[in-house]
Amino acid sequence: MADQKINMNTVWYKDAKGDGRIKSDNLKTQIAIPVPKGGSGEGAEPQQLLMSSAVACYTMTLAYMLDRKKVPIAGFFMDTEGNIAKGDQLSITHRPHVVLNSGASNEDVTMAEALILQAEKDCHIGQLLVKAGVPVGTEGKVSIDSGDDLTTNYIEEHRLVW
Known part of the structure; x- marks a missing residue:
């Protein structure tokens, strides 16, 4: 893979x-202090931006x-919790909920459960954080779609309208 260049522009208004x-x-x-x-x-x-990088990497x-x-899969949604202890020590826990199509098999459920855990090991940002001493964990859940449209319910419950 060739080198990738990422450009960002930043402007700050006023003082702190x-x-x-x-x-x-x-x-x-x-952004703001x-x-x-x-x-x-x-x-x-800064902690929100750092966590959003970990969330985006894990999700993708x-x-x-x-x-x-x-x-x-019908879709998935996730809550991620960050805790900042004394000394600004951050820890991150992802809680994904993968919803499988109604015809999913037990093998599909087992595979999804395994991938929920494997994704954290394969997420480059999460692994960089772990190497920097940030505990990153995953507590996932898998369910089979019962016609309740859990993803839409999650969006509405959390007011995630873009």
Whole structure:
């Protein structure tokens, strides 16, 4: 694979109580220093950005692995929890819920359960975090679609409208 170049542009407005913007080809976000550190809190803070990288990597890795193994998924959703202990020690736990199509077999369920765990080992960002001393764990769940449209329910429950 050839080297890849990623360009990002950043602008910061005002002082520490201000905010900033980051933009690249497929990303636009607002950043800010957290209120407890003297900032405005009106944007993503560093730990959120770090966690979002881990979440995106894990999500894409799992989606890719499920597709490659031809696991019949209807979709999946995930909660990720980050905890910051004394000394700014971050830990991350992913809780994916993979929903399989109604015709899925027991073997499909077993494969999805295995891939949920394997995706964390194959996620490059997660592994970089682990090497840096950040505990990253996964507690997954697999269910078979019963017609309840669990993914849409999750979207509505968490107000994830884009």
